[in-house]
Amino acid sequence: MKLVLLGADGQLGWDLRRALAPLGQLLALSRTMEGGDLSCMTDMARTIRQFYPDVIVNAAAYTAVDLAESQPEVAHAINGRAPGELAEIACGLGAWLVHYSTDYVFDGSGNTPWRETDAPRPLNVYGESKLEGEQAIRESGCRHLIFRTSWVFGRRGNNFIRTILRLADERDFMRIVDDQIGAPTGAALLADASAHAIRTAAHRPGVNGLYNLAASGETSWYDYARFIIDIAEKQGIRLKLSARGISPVTTAEYPTPAIRPLNSRLDTHRFTETFDLRLPPWESGVASTVTELLDGRSC
Template sequence: QTNLEGIAQTVRTVRPDVVVNAAAHTAVDKAESARELSDLLNDKGVAVLAAESAKLGALMVHYSTDYVFDGAGSHYRREDEATGPLNVYGETKRAGELALEQGNPRHLIFRTSWVYATRGANFAKTMLRLAGEKETLSIIDDQHGAPTGAELLADCTATAIHETLRNPALAGTYHLVASGETSWWDYARYVFEVARAHGAELAVQEVKGIPTTAYPTPAKRPLNSRLSNEKFQQAFGVTLPDWRQGVAR
Protein backbone atom coordinates (compact mmCIF):
# COMPACT_ATOMS: atom_id res chain seq x y z
CA GLN A 1 0.00 0.00 0.00
CA THR A 2 1.38 3.39 -0.97
CA ASN A 3 1.51 5.95 1.83
CA LEU A 4 0.76 9.27 0.12
CA GLU A 5 1.55 11.36 3.19
CA GLY A 6 4.83 9.45 3.59
CA ILE A 7 5.76 10.28 -0.02
CA ALA A 8 5.01 13.97 0.56
CA GLN A 9 7.05 14.00 3.78
CA THR A 10 10.03 12.36 2.07
CA VAL A 11 10.11 15.03 -0.66
CA ARG A 12 9.87 17.79 2.00
CA THR A 13 12.72 16.24 3.99
CA VAL A 14 15.08 15.50 1.07
CA ARG A 15 14.30 18.76 -0.81
CA PRO A 16 15.52 17.45 -4.20
CA ASP A 17 16.24 19.56 -7.28
CA VAL A 18 14.88 16.79 -9.50
CA VAL A 19 12.22 14.14 -8.75
CA VAL A 20 12.17 11.08 -11.04
CA ASN A 21 9.04 8.98 -10.72
CA ALA A 22 9.56 5.50 -12.17
CA ALA A 23 6.87 3.89 -9.98
CA ALA A 24 3.70 2.58 -11.64
CA HIS A 25 1.11 -0.16 -11.52
CA THR A 26 1.94 -1.88 -14.82
CA ALA A 27 0.03 -5.17 -14.45
CA VAL A 28 -2.25 -4.30 -17.37
CA ASP A 29 -4.71 -7.20 -17.01
CA LYS A 30 -4.83 -7.10 -13.20
CA ALA A 31 -5.60 -3.36 -13.37
CA GLU A 32 -9.00 -4.18 -14.89
CA SER A 33 -10.08 -5.63 -11.54
CA ALA A 34 -7.82 -3.50 -9.30
CA ARG A 35 -8.68 0.03 -10.37
CA GLU A 36 -8.13 1.46 -6.88
CA LEU A 37 -4.51 0.30 -6.78
CA SER A 38 -3.93 1.55 -10.34
CA ASP A 39 -5.42 4.94 -9.42
CA LEU A 40 -3.27 5.15 -6.31
CA LEU A 41 0.04 4.42 -8.04
CA ASN A 42 -0.56 5.90 -11.50
CA ASP A 43 -2.56 9.00 -10.62
CA LYS A 44 -2.84 9.96 -6.92
CA GLY A 45 0.84 9.25 -6.17
CA VAL A 46 1.86 11.35 -9.17
CA ALA A 47 -0.37 14.22 -8.02
CA VAL A 48 1.31 14.25 -4.60
CA LEU A 49 4.82 14.23 -6.10
CA ALA A 50 3.81 16.98 -8.54
CA ALA A 51 2.47 19.22 -5.76
CA GLU A 52 5.46 18.69 -3.46
CA SER A 53 8.08 19.10 -6.21
CA ALA A 54 6.34 22.29 -7.40
CA LYS A 55 6.58 23.80 -3.90
CA LEU A 56 10.35 23.29 -4.06
CA GLY A 57 10.64 24.54 -7.65
CA ALA A 58 12.01 21.09 -8.53
CA LEU A 59 11.89 19.49 -11.98
CA MET A 60 9.72 16.35 -12.03
CA VAL A 61 10.34 13.52 -14.47
CA HIS A 62 7.59 10.96 -15.05
CA TYR A 63 7.28 7.91 -17.32
CA SER A 64 4.07 7.26 -19.20
CA THR A 65 2.96 4.94 -21.98
CA ASP A 66 1.64 4.41 -25.50
CA TYR A 67 -1.46 2.97 -23.76
CA VAL A 68 -2.81 6.52 -23.36
CA PHE A 69 -3.74 6.22 -27.08
CA ASP A 70 -6.40 4.03 -28.70
CA GLY A 71 -3.98 2.21 -31.03
CA ALA A 72 -5.94 2.99 -34.21
CA GLY A 73 -4.25 3.39 -37.59
CA SER A 74 -0.67 2.57 -38.51
CA HIS A 75 1.10 5.94 -38.21
CA TYR A 76 3.64 7.09 -35.65
CA ARG A 77 1.72 9.13 -33.07
CA ARG A 78 2.93 12.59 -32.10
CA GLU A 79 2.78 14.08 -28.62
CA ASP A 80 -0.06 16.49 -29.42
CA GLU A 81 -2.46 13.88 -30.82
CA ALA A 82 -5.71 13.09 -29.02
CA THR A 83 -5.53 10.41 -26.34
CA GLY A 84 -8.12 7.65 -25.91
CA PRO A 85 -7.09 4.81 -23.57
CA LEU A 86 -8.60 1.36 -24.14
CA ASN A 87 -8.14 0.00 -20.61
CA VAL A 88 -7.88 0.92 -16.92
CA TYR A 89 -4.08 1.01 -17.00
CA GLY A 90 -4.14 3.51 -19.89
CA GLU A 91 -6.86 5.59 -18.22
CA THR A 92 -4.97 5.87 -14.93
CA LYS A 93 -1.68 6.64 -16.69
CA ARG A 94 -3.39 9.44 -18.65
CA ALA A 95 -4.88 10.77 -15.39
CA GLY A 96 -1.35 10.81 -13.96
CA GLU A 97 -0.07 12.83 -16.92
CA LEU A 98 -2.81 15.42 -16.38
CA ALA A 99 -2.11 15.52 -12.63
CA LEU A 100 1.54 16.35 -13.32
CA GLU A 101 0.75 18.91 -16.04
CA GLN A 102 -1.62 20.69 -13.65
CA GLY A 103 0.49 20.25 -10.51
CA ASN A 104 3.99 21.20 -11.67
CA PRO A 105 4.74 23.11 -14.89
CA ARG A 106 8.43 22.14 -14.54
CA HIS A 107 8.03 18.57 -15.77
CA LEU A 108 9.22 16.04 -18.30
CA ILE A 109 6.73 13.31 -19.26
CA PHE A 110 8.26 10.49 -21.28
CA ARG A 111 5.81 8.19 -23.03
CA THR A 112 7.51 4.95 -23.92
CA SER A 113 6.52 1.48 -25.12
CA TRP A 114 7.51 -2.20 -25.12
CA VAL A 115 10.13 -1.62 -22.42
CA TYR A 116 12.60 -4.37 -21.56
CA ALA A 117 15.61 -4.66 -19.24
CA THR A 118 18.42 -7.16 -18.95
CA ARG A 119 17.43 -7.84 -15.32
CA GLY A 120 14.11 -9.49 -14.54
CA ALA A 121 11.66 -11.07 -16.96
CA ASN A 122 11.25 -9.74 -20.48
CA PHE A 123 9.77 -10.80 -23.82
CA ALA A 124 13.07 -11.91 -25.38
CA LYS A 125 14.00 -14.11 -22.39
CA THR A 126 10.54 -15.68 -22.32
CA MET A 127 10.67 -16.39 -26.07
CA LEU A 128 14.14 -17.96 -25.82
CA ARG A 129 12.98 -20.20 -22.98
CA LEU A 130 9.94 -21.33 -25.01
CA ALA A 131 12.05 -21.73 -28.16
CA GLY A 132 14.31 -24.10 -26.26
CA GLU A 133 11.31 -26.27 -25.29
CA LYS A 134 8.87 -26.19 -28.22
CA GLU A 135 9.13 -26.81 -31.96
CA THR A 136 6.18 -24.55 -32.84
CA LEU A 137 5.32 -21.17 -31.35
CA SER A 138 2.31 -18.92 -32.04
CA ILE A 139 2.96 -15.21 -31.53
CA ILE A 140 0.77 -12.14 -32.04
CA ASP A 141 1.55 -10.42 -35.33
CA ASP A 142 -0.92 -7.50 -35.50
CA GLN A 143 0.39 -5.34 -32.63
CA HIS A 144 3.17 -2.98 -33.70
CA GLY A 145 5.67 -0.95 -31.68
CA ALA A 146 9.34 -0.36 -30.90
CA PRO A 147 11.05 -2.47 -28.20
CA THR A 148 12.86 0.07 -26.00
CA GLY A 149 15.63 -0.81 -23.55
CA ALA A 150 15.72 0.49 -19.97
CA GLU A 151 19.37 1.49 -20.47
CA LEU A 152 18.40 3.70 -23.40
CA LEU A 153 15.63 5.26 -21.29
CA ALA A 154 18.07 5.92 -18.43
CA ASP A 155 20.73 7.50 -20.67
CA CYS A 156 18.19 9.70 -22.47
CA THR A 157 16.56 10.73 -19.18
CA ALA A 158 19.92 11.88 -17.81
CA THR A 159 20.58 13.93 -20.97
CA ALA A 160 17.10 15.47 -20.91
CA ILE A 161 17.34 16.41 -17.21
CA HIS A 162 20.73 18.06 -17.77
CA GLU A 163 19.45 20.06 -20.76
CA THR A 164 16.13 21.04 -19.14
CA LEU A 165 17.83 22.35 -16.00
CA ARG A 166 19.86 24.63 -18.30
CA ASN A 167 16.89 25.51 -20.52
CA PRO A 168 13.53 25.33 -18.68
CA ALA A 169 11.64 25.91 -21.96
CA LEU A 170 12.35 22.25 -22.83
CA ALA A 171 9.82 21.08 -20.20
CA GLY A 172 6.87 19.12 -21.58
CA THR A 173 5.79 15.75 -22.96
CA TYR A 174 7.99 13.63 -25.22
CA HIS A 175 7.76 10.23 -26.88
CA LEU A 176 10.90 8.36 -25.87
CA VAL A 177 11.25 5.09 -27.77
CA ALA A 178 13.81 3.35 -29.95
CA SER A 179 13.49 4.06 -33.68
CA GLY A 180 11.74 1.83 -36.20
CA GLU A 181 8.95 -0.63 -35.52
CA THR A 182 8.18 -4.33 -35.42
CA SER A 183 5.45 -6.78 -34.40
CA TRP A 184 5.74 -9.24 -31.51
CA TRP A 185 6.04 -11.99 -34.15
CA ASP A 186 8.92 -10.29 -35.98
CA TYR A 187 10.51 -9.32 -32.67
CA ALA A 188 10.58 -12.99 -31.61
CA ARG A 189 12.01 -14.13 -34.95
CA TYR A 190 14.77 -11.52 -34.68
CA VAL A 191 15.61 -12.70 -31.13
CA PHE A 192 15.89 -16.30 -32.39
CA GLU A 193 18.06 -15.22 -35.34
CA VAL A 194 20.49 -13.34 -33.04
CA ALA A 195 20.55 -16.21 -30.52
CA ARG A 196 21.35 -18.77 -33.22
CA ALA A 197 24.07 -16.50 -34.62
CA HIS A 198 25.63 -16.61 -31.14
CA GLY A 199 25.55 -20.42 -31.13
CA ALA A 200 22.32 -21.07 -29.22
CA GLU A 201 20.62 -24.37 -30.02
CA LEU A 202 16.86 -23.83 -30.19
CA ALA A 203 14.15 -26.47 -30.61
CA VAL A 204 11.75 -24.12 -32.41
CA GLN A 205 11.24 -24.82 -36.12
CA GLU A 206 8.08 -22.84 -36.89
CA VAL A 207 6.95 -19.41 -35.64
CA LYS A 208 3.30 -18.81 -36.50
CA GLY A 209 1.76 -15.34 -36.59
CA ILE A 210 -1.66 -15.05 -34.92
CA PRO A 211 -4.07 -12.08 -34.48
CA THR A 212 -4.72 -10.44 -31.11
CA THR A 213 -8.29 -11.81 -31.25
CA ALA A 214 -6.88 -15.35 -30.96
CA TYR A 215 -5.44 -14.53 -27.54
CA PRO A 216 -8.17 -12.85 -25.43
CA THR A 217 -7.05 -10.91 -22.34
CA PRO A 218 -9.02 -8.98 -19.65
CA ALA A 219 -7.54 -5.68 -20.86
CA LYS A 220 -7.87 -4.60 -24.49
CA ARG A 221 -4.48 -3.89 -26.09
CA PRO A 222 -3.73 -1.14 -28.64
CA LEU A 223 -2.74 -2.58 -32.04
CA ASN A 224 -0.69 0.48 -33.00
CA SER A 225 1.93 1.41 -30.38
CA ARG A 226 4.10 3.34 -32.84
CA LEU A 227 5.27 6.62 -31.29
CA SER A 228 7.12 9.36 -33.17
CA ASN A 229 10.40 10.18 -31.38
CA GLU A 230 11.24 13.18 -33.62
CA LYS A 231 10.42 15.82 -30.99
CA PHE A 232 12.78 14.26 -28.42
CA GLN A 233 15.62 13.88 -30.93
CA GLN A 234 15.33 17.49 -32.09
CA ALA A 235 14.90 19.03 -28.62
CA PHE A 236 17.81 17.21 -26.99
CA GLY A 237 20.13 16.62 -29.96
CA VAL A 238 20.02 12.86 -29.50
CA THR A 239 19.83 10.17 -32.18
CA LEU A 240 17.63 7.34 -30.97
CA PRO A 241 18.92 4.02 -32.38
CA ASP A 242 16.93 1.37 -34.24
CA TRP A 243 15.23 -1.06 -31.84
CA ARG A 244 17.36 -3.97 -33.13
CA GLN A 245 20.54 -2.45 -31.69
CA GLY A 246 19.37 -2.67 -28.09
CA VAL A 247 17.75 -6.09 -28.48
CA ALA A 248 20.88 -7.58 -30.09
CA ARG A 249 22.91 -6.60 -27.01
Protein backbone atom coordinates in the same frame (compact mmCIF):
# COMPACT_ATOMS: atom_id res chain seq x y z
CA MET B 1 22.37 18.47 -8.38
CA LYS B 2 20.33 16.30 -5.98
CA LEU B 3 18.06 13.62 -7.43
CA VAL B 4 15.52 11.21 -5.96
CA LEU B 5 14.78 8.07 -7.98
CA LEU B 6 11.57 6.11 -7.29
CA GLY B 7 11.06 2.55 -8.49
CA ALA B 8 14.81 1.94 -8.43
CA ASP B 9 14.46 -1.85 -8.64
CA GLY B 10 12.29 -1.92 -11.78
CA GLN B 11 13.57 -2.50 -15.32
CA LEU B 12 13.97 1.21 -16.01
CA GLY B 13 14.82 2.12 -12.42
CA TRP B 14 17.75 -0.26 -12.48
CA ASP B 15 19.28 1.46 -15.51
CA LEU B 16 18.44 4.91 -14.14
CA ARG B 17 20.56 4.16 -11.06
CA ARG B 18 23.55 3.90 -13.38
CA ALA B 19 22.64 6.76 -15.73
CA LEU B 20 21.69 9.30 -13.03
CA ALA B 21 24.60 8.62 -10.68
CA PRO B 22 27.07 10.91 -12.51
CA LEU B 23 24.63 13.86 -12.40
CA GLY B 24 25.00 14.44 -8.67
CA GLN B 25 23.83 13.12 -5.32
CA LEU B 26 21.32 10.33 -5.95
CA LEU B 27 18.83 8.90 -3.45
CA ALA B 28 17.53 5.67 -5.04
CA LEU B 29 14.33 4.35 -3.42
CA SER B 30 12.57 1.08 -4.13
CA ARG B 31 9.12 0.08 -2.94
CA THR B 32 10.35 -1.84 0.12
CA MET B 33 12.51 1.02 1.44
CA GLU B 34 11.36 3.61 3.96
CA GLY B 35 9.64 6.37 1.96
CA GLY B 36 9.77 4.38 -1.30
CA ASP B 37 6.16 3.18 -1.56
CA LEU B 38 3.82 5.21 -3.77
CA SER B 39 0.85 3.84 -1.82
CA CYS B 40 2.17 5.52 1.38
CA MET B 41 2.45 9.09 0.16
CA THR B 42 2.82 10.62 3.63
CA ASP B 43 6.06 8.68 4.24
CA MET B 44 7.27 9.32 0.72
CA ALA B 45 6.59 13.07 0.95
CA ARG B 46 8.52 13.26 4.23
CA THR B 47 11.50 11.37 2.77
CA ILE B 48 11.61 13.50 -0.37
CA ARG B 49 11.22 16.83 1.47
CA GLN B 50 13.99 15.91 3.90
CA PHE B 51 16.35 15.21 1.00
CA TYR B 52 15.28 18.41 -0.82
CA PRO B 53 16.03 17.25 -4.38
CA ASP B 54 16.33 19.34 -7.53
CA VAL B 55 14.84 16.47 -9.54
CA ILE B 56 12.37 13.68 -8.70
CA VAL B 57 12.51 10.81 -11.20
CA ASN B 58 9.53 8.47 -11.01
CA ALA B 59 10.24 5.10 -12.61
CA ALA B 60 7.75 3.35 -10.29
CA ALA B 61 4.43 2.23 -11.71
CA TYR B 62 1.77 -0.43 -11.61
CA THR B 63 2.69 -2.24 -14.84
CA ALA B 64 0.59 -5.42 -14.71
CA VAL B 65 -1.52 -4.54 -17.75
CA ASP B 66 -3.89 -7.52 -17.63
CA LEU B 67 -4.19 -7.61 -13.83
CA ALA B 68 -5.14 -3.93 -13.86
CA GLU B 69 -8.48 -4.89 -15.44
CA SER B 70 -9.45 -6.59 -12.17
CA GLN B 71 -7.55 -4.13 -9.91
CA PRO B 72 -8.52 -0.74 -11.30
CA GLU B 73 -8.41 0.94 -7.88
CA VAL B 74 -4.77 0.00 -7.30
CA ALA B 75 -3.76 0.93 -10.85
CA HIS B 76 -5.38 4.36 -10.58
CA ALA B 77 -3.92 4.98 -7.12
CA ILE B 78 -0.32 4.19 -8.20
CA ASN B 79 -0.35 5.40 -11.81
CA GLY B 80 -2.94 8.17 -11.56
CA ARG B 81 -3.20 9.79 -8.15
CA ALA B 82 0.35 9.23 -6.79
CA PRO B 83 2.03 11.08 -9.70
CA GLY B 84 -0.30 14.01 -9.02
CA GLU B 85 0.82 14.04 -5.39
CA LEU B 86 4.46 13.81 -6.49
CA ALA B 87 3.83 16.82 -8.70
CA GLU B 88 2.53 18.78 -5.67
CA ILE B 89 5.68 17.85 -3.74
CA ALA B 90 7.84 18.90 -6.71
CA CYS B 91 5.97 22.23 -6.95
CA GLY B 92 6.57 22.91 -3.26
CA LEU B 93 10.29 22.23 -3.59
CA GLY B 94 10.71 23.95 -6.96
CA ALA B 95 12.00 20.59 -8.25
CA TRP B 96 11.62 18.98 -11.66
CA LEU B 97 9.46 15.87 -11.91
CA VAL B 98 10.55 13.31 -14.51
CA HIS B 99 7.86 10.72 -15.21
CA TYR B 100 7.20 7.90 -17.68
CA SER B 101 4.03 7.09 -19.57
CA THR B 102 2.99 4.79 -22.36
CA ASP B 103 1.79 4.29 -25.92
CA TYR B 104 -1.24 2.61 -24.27
CA VAL B 105 -2.79 6.05 -23.74
CA PHE B 106 -3.77 5.78 -27.44
CA ASP B 107 -6.46 3.63 -29.01
CA GLY B 108 -4.14 2.12 -31.62
CA SER B 109 -6.14 3.26 -34.64
CA GLY B 110 -4.52 4.06 -37.99
CA ASN B 111 -0.95 3.28 -38.92
CA THR B 112 0.88 6.56 -38.55
CA PRO B 113 3.07 7.31 -35.53
CA TRP B 114 1.27 9.08 -32.68
CA ARG B 115 2.29 12.62 -31.90
CA GLU B 116 2.21 14.25 -28.48
CA THR B 117 -0.63 16.46 -29.68
CA ASP B 118 -2.89 13.58 -30.76
CA ALA B 119 -5.95 12.94 -28.62
CA PRO B 120 -5.42 10.02 -26.23
CA ARG B 121 -8.14 7.40 -25.86
CA PRO B 122 -6.96 4.44 -23.79
CA LEU B 123 -8.44 1.00 -24.41
CA ASN B 124 -7.62 -0.50 -21.02
CA VAL B 125 -7.42 0.32 -17.30
CA TYR B 126 -3.61 0.55 -17.33
CA GLY B 127 -3.73 3.11 -20.16
CA GLU B 128 -6.47 5.09 -18.39
CA SER B 129 -4.48 5.15 -15.15
CA LYS B 130 -1.29 6.27 -16.90
CA LEU B 131 -3.19 9.03 -18.70
CA GLU B 132 -4.65 10.19 -15.38
CA GLY B 133 -1.08 10.45 -14.01
CA GLU B 134 0.13 12.47 -17.01
CA GLN B 135 -2.81 14.86 -16.73
CA ALA B 136 -2.36 15.38 -12.99
CA ILE B 137 1.30 16.30 -13.52
CA ARG B 138 0.57 18.67 -16.40
CA GLU B 139 -2.25 20.40 -14.50
CA SER B 140 -0.13 20.82 -11.35
CA GLY B 141 2.06 23.47 -12.96
CA CYS B 142 5.29 21.83 -11.69
CA ARG B 143 8.30 21.73 -13.99
CA HIS B 144 8.17 18.35 -15.60
CA LEU B 145 9.43 16.00 -18.28
CA ILE B 146 6.97 13.23 -19.17
CA PHE B 147 8.30 10.55 -21.52
CA ARG B 148 5.85 8.29 -23.28
CA THR B 149 7.57 5.10 -24.26
CA SER B 150 6.73 1.61 -25.55
CA TRP B 151 7.55 -2.09 -25.21
CA VAL B 152 10.25 -1.64 -22.57
CA PHE B 153 12.88 -4.31 -22.00
CA GLY B 154 15.95 -4.41 -19.78
CA ARG B 155 18.51 -6.72 -18.29
CA ARG B 156 16.42 -7.00 -15.15
CA GLY B 157 12.81 -7.83 -14.44
CA ASN B 158 10.17 -9.51 -16.55
CA ASN B 159 9.95 -8.62 -20.19
CA PHE B 160 9.27 -10.08 -23.62
CA ILE B 161 12.90 -11.03 -24.34
CA ARG B 162 13.22 -13.04 -21.14
CA THR B 163 9.85 -14.70 -21.72
CA ILE B 164 10.73 -15.74 -25.27
CA LEU B 165 14.15 -17.10 -24.24
CA ARG B 166 12.57 -19.06 -21.37
CA LEU B 167 9.78 -20.51 -23.52
CA ALA B 168 12.25 -21.31 -26.29
CA ASP B 169 13.89 -23.80 -23.93
CA GLU B 170 10.56 -25.49 -23.21
CA ARG B 171 8.62 -25.52 -26.49
CA ASP B 172 9.19 -26.11 -30.17
CA PHE B 173 6.12 -24.16 -31.25
CA MET B 174 4.73 -20.76 -30.32
CA ARG B 175 2.02 -18.43 -31.59
CA ILE B 176 2.78 -14.71 -31.39
CA VAL B 177 0.63 -11.71 -32.25
CA ASP B 178 1.53 -10.17 -35.60
CA ASP B 179 -0.78 -7.16 -35.88
CA GLN B 180 0.37 -5.00 -32.95
CA ILE B 181 3.11 -2.69 -34.18
CA GLY B 182 5.55 -0.71 -32.05
CA ALA B 183 9.19 -0.18 -31.12
CA PRO B 184 10.87 -2.28 -28.42
CA THR B 185 12.75 0.24 -26.29
CA GLY B 186 15.66 -0.56 -24.02
CA ALA B 187 15.69 0.61 -20.42
CA ALA B 188 19.33 1.59 -20.98
CA LEU B 189 18.40 3.89 -23.86
CA LEU B 190 15.55 5.43 -21.86
CA ALA B 191 17.81 5.97 -18.87
CA ASP B 192 20.65 7.54 -20.86
CA ALA B 193 18.26 9.78 -22.81
CA SER B 194 16.57 10.81 -19.55
CA ALA B 195 19.90 11.75 -17.98
CA HIS B 196 20.75 13.88 -21.01
CA ALA B 197 17.32 15.55 -20.90
CA ILE B 198 17.68 16.30 -17.17
CA ARG B 199 21.06 17.95 -17.81
CA THR B 200 19.50 19.99 -20.60
CA ALA B 201 16.52 21.02 -18.43
CA ALA B 202 18.86 22.30 -15.73
CA HIS B 203 19.96 25.16 -17.98
CA ARG B 204 17.02 25.32 -20.43
CA PRO B 205 13.79 25.27 -18.37
CA GLY B 206 11.78 25.87 -21.54
CA VAL B 207 12.09 22.17 -22.41
CA ASN B 208 9.37 21.47 -19.83
CA GLY B 209 6.72 19.18 -21.36
CA LEU B 210 5.53 15.88 -22.77
CA TYR B 211 7.67 13.83 -25.18
CA ASN B 212 7.47 10.53 -27.00
CA LEU B 213 10.68 8.62 -26.36
CA ALA B 214 11.21 5.23 -28.01
CA ALA B 215 13.79 3.46 -30.15
CA SER B 216 13.51 4.11 -33.88
CA GLY B 217 11.96 1.71 -36.38
CA GLU B 218 8.99 -0.56 -35.87
CA THR B 219 8.12 -4.23 -35.66
CA SER B 220 5.39 -6.65 -34.58
CA TRP B 221 5.64 -8.92 -31.53
CA TYR B 222 5.93 -11.83 -33.99
CA ASP B 223 8.92 -10.38 -35.86
CA TYR B 224 10.43 -9.25 -32.57
CA ALA B 225 10.25 -12.85 -31.24
CA ARG B 226 11.84 -14.22 -34.42
CA PHE B 227 14.61 -11.62 -34.15
CA ILE B 228 15.36 -12.73 -30.56
CA ILE B 229 15.57 -16.41 -31.56
CA ASP B 230 17.67 -15.49 -34.58
CA ILE B 231 20.23 -13.69 -32.41
CA ALA B 232 20.39 -16.65 -30.04
CA GLU B 233 20.84 -19.09 -32.95
CA LYS B 234 23.62 -16.94 -34.45
CA GLN B 235 25.42 -17.25 -31.14
CA GLY B 236 25.22 -21.02 -31.37
CA ILE B 237 22.80 -21.35 -28.45
CA ARG B 238 20.80 -24.57 -28.70
CA LEU B 239 17.07 -23.97 -28.15
CA LYS B 240 14.05 -26.20 -28.52
CA LEU B 241 12.34 -23.46 -30.54
CA SER B 242 13.59 -22.26 -33.93
CA ALA B 243 12.41 -19.09 -35.69
CA ARG B 244 10.40 -21.38 -38.02
CA GLY B 245 8.55 -22.73 -34.98
CA ILE B 246 6.95 -19.33 -34.36
CA SER B 247 3.69 -18.69 -36.16
CA PRO B 248 1.77 -15.43 -36.44
CA VAL B 249 -1.71 -14.88 -34.98
CA THR B 250 -3.96 -11.86 -34.91
CA THR B 251 -4.90 -10.01 -31.74
CA ALA B 252 -8.47 -11.21 -32.28
CA GLU B 253 -7.23 -14.83 -32.19
CA TYR B 254 -5.32 -14.22 -28.96
CA PRO B 255 -7.69 -12.53 -26.49
CA THR B 256 -6.26 -11.10 -23.25
CA PRO B 257 -8.05 -9.45 -20.29
CA ALA B 258 -6.77 -6.01 -21.37
CA ILE B 259 -7.35 -4.86 -24.94
CA ARG B 260 -4.07 -3.81 -26.58
CA PRO B 261 -3.70 -1.06 -29.19
CA LEU B 262 -2.70 -2.26 -32.67
CA ASN B 263 -0.78 0.87 -33.58
CA SER B 264 1.78 1.70 -30.89
CA ARG B 265 4.09 3.72 -33.16
CA LEU B 266 5.36 6.90 -31.48
CA ASP B 267 6.62 9.94 -33.38
CA THR B 268 9.78 11.00 -31.55
CA HIS B 269 10.65 14.15 -33.52
CA ARG B 270 9.80 16.49 -30.66
CA PHE B 271 12.26 14.66 -28.40
CA THR B 272 15.12 14.33 -30.89
CA GLU B 273 14.85 17.95 -32.02
CA THR B 274 14.51 19.46 -28.55
CA PHE B 275 17.32 17.44 -27.00
CA ASP B 276 19.47 17.08 -30.12
CA LEU B 277 19.74 13.31 -29.80
CA ARG B 278 19.47 10.40 -32.19
CA LEU B 279 17.41 7.38 -31.13
CA PRO B 280 19.02 4.17 -32.39
CA PRO B 281 17.05 1.40 -34.12
CA TRP B 282 15.27 -1.05 -31.80
CA GLU B 283 17.33 -3.96 -33.18
CA SER B 284 20.59 -2.72 -31.68
CA GLY B 285 19.25 -2.56 -28.13
CA VAL B 286 17.47 -5.89 -28.40
CA ALA B 287 20.55 -7.62 -29.86
CA SER B 288 22.82 -6.41 -27.08
CA THR B 289 20.33 -7.35 -24.36
CA VAL B 290 19.78 -10.84 -25.80
CA THR B 291 23.56 -11.25 -25.93
CA GLU B 292 23.94 -10.09 -22.33
CA LEU B 293 21.15 -12.37 -21.12
CA LEU B 294 22.71 -15.36 -22.90
CA ASP B 295 26.22 -14.51 -21.78
CA GLY B 296 27.82 -17.46 -20.06
CA ARG B 297 25.24 -19.92 -21.35
CA SER B 298 26.65 -23.00 -23.01
CA CYS B 299 25.88 -23.69 -26.67
